[in-house]
Amino acid sequence: MKRSPETVDSQRSPTAQAPFPAIKVENIVKRYGTFEAVKGVNFEVAEGEIFGLLGPNGAGKSTLIRMMTTLIPVTSGRAIVGGHDVVKEPNEVRNMIGVIPQALTSDQDLTVEENLSIYAKLYSVPRVQREKNIAEVLEAVDLTKWRGAQTKTLSGGMRRRLEIARGLVHDPRIFFLDEPTTGLDPVSRIAVWEMLNNLKKRRNLTMLITTHYMEEADRLCDRIxxxxxxxxxxxxxxxxxxxxxxxxxxxxxxxxxxxxxxKSRLMALTDVTDVQSQSAGVYRVLTSNGSRTTTQLVELAAGLGEELTSLSVQNTSLDDVFVHYTGRQLRDEQVKSVFMMPPRPGAQP
Ligand SMILES: Nc1ncnc2c1ncn2[C@@H]1O[C@H](COP(=O)(O)OP(=O)(O)O)[C@@H](O)[C@H]1O
Ligand SMILES: [Mg+2]
Structure with a gap:
């Protein structure tokens, strides 16, 4: 079955309006025999954006990345990366991109610096530039003091950071990362997110990541x-x-x-679809716009000279979004809730 994607108000996203997309994928298809792993996908990624492909195992994320990075043939449709067609100008595309594949691929027996140096040579980065780039990327991923360490002595998180450094050593404009934090512990995962965010800001990199972690997509990506x-x-x-x-x-x-x-005052607020009494003075207010309802609630109470003793907003999570569009749950479910005590009416901010 072929469905067209539901584009959710992308007009309001400032990054979606850049004139020259860093990546443009048009009706791209990948077939293995009679099996269609990618079924006519369309999207654009703006320059400087972190764009996420979120989906369960087997969704076709790695297949999409492999086509965009010239690693496997495209069955039909087009992918333009950095202004070049991946089929017609694969070498131009390769020169503009960095790729971190899903599996860890650094050479275990080499040092951190040797792994970087080999890649820089592979990309024909001249010697002086090579030394400068290696120093910069080591600093960016916080591995400078480990430059002489053998790769096999590094932790999983450090090896991931080494791979990220390696993908950047030839100074690419567009960075593809396939499941950058899969297999990492939560602390290392957050460290990788922070690093990717810093890299994006400092180098004006465009990044396309794939993930099956809701929280990763939510925290890291400009668009998903x-x-x-x-x-x-x-x-x-x-x-x-x-x-x-x-x-x-x-x-x-x-x-x-x-x-x-x-109850009737709450029901009268814009966006409110239902109000349930809990216990004395406590209500659950169902709304299509949590933030506007919160503001109106605070104003309502202030206007009546009453006090709110507590207010908690349960946001729709990306899990709800996933269930809404696919009809099923993805792992790593969690409900994010924000608890806030509003200022007392009339209190100084
Ligand atoms: N070389 C291949 N030959 C046949 N089927 C493949 C091949 N590579 C991937 N597939 C199938 O394509 C689908 C998408 O795989 P993949 O892109 O790896 O998904 P994801 O990265 O989202 O987990 C899966 O059903 C997978 O089994
Ligand atoms: Mg994959």
């Missing part, structure tokens, strides 16, 4: 394309995607005193 069974099913910023899921924000509110009128 949800991939399922070889097709794109949704595309947008994390916030746009969450807002596209109808009516699933919940605001839990507690007033300082019980009053018969609360």
């Amino acid at each position: 394309a949800i991939v399922d069974h070889g097709s794109l099913v949704a595309l947008g910023t994390p916030i746009e995607l969450k807002q596209s899921v109808p009516g699933s924000n919940v605001v839990e509110v507690q007033f300082n005193r019980e009053d018969d009128g609360w």
Whole structure:
């Protein structure tokens, strides 16, 4: 079955409007025999953007990356990377990109620096430039003091950082990372996210990452394309995607005193679809716009000279988004909730 992806309000995303996309994929297809691993996918990645392909194992993420990075033939459709067609001008594409494959591939018996040096030579980076680049990328991934260490002595997180450095040693403009944190412990994973964010800012890199971690897509990516069974099913910023899921924000509110009128006043707020009484003065407010309802609630209470004793907003999570568009759960589920105590009406900020 072929579905067209649901583009969620991409007009509002400033990064989606750059005139020359760093990556443009048009109706791209990959068939293995009769099996269609990628079924006519379309998207653009703006320069300087971190773009995520989010989907479960087998969705077609690695296949997409391999086509965009010239590693496997394209069955039909086009991919333009850095202005060059991956089929017609593969060498031009290769010169502009860095690629981190899904499996760890650094040579275990070489030192950190040797692994980088080999890659720089492979890309014909001249010697003086090579030394400068190696020093810079080592610094960027915080491995300078490990430059002489044998790769096999590094932890998983450090090896991932080495691979990231290696992918950058020839100073590419566009960086492809296939599951950059799979297999890492949570602390190393967060360190890798921070590093990628810093790299993006400092080098104005465009990055395309694949992941099956919701939190990774949410925290790292400017825009996310949800991939399922070889097709794109949704595309947008994390916030746009969450807002596209109808009516699933919940605001839990507690007033300082019980009053018969609360329920009807809450029901009258814009965006509110239902109000459930919990206990005395406590209500669950279902809304299609959690943040606007929160503001209105605070204003409502202030206007009446009443006090809110607590307010908690349960955001729609990317899991809800995934379930909405694919009909199933992805691993690593979690519900994010924000708890905030609003200022007392009339209090100084
Ligand atoms: N060389 C191949 N030959 C046949 N099928 C393949 C090959 N490579 C990948 N596939 C199939 O294509 C689908 C997508 O795989 P892949 O792109 O690796 O998914 P992901 O990276 O999202 O986990 C899977 O069903 C996989 O089994
Ligand atoms: Mg993969």
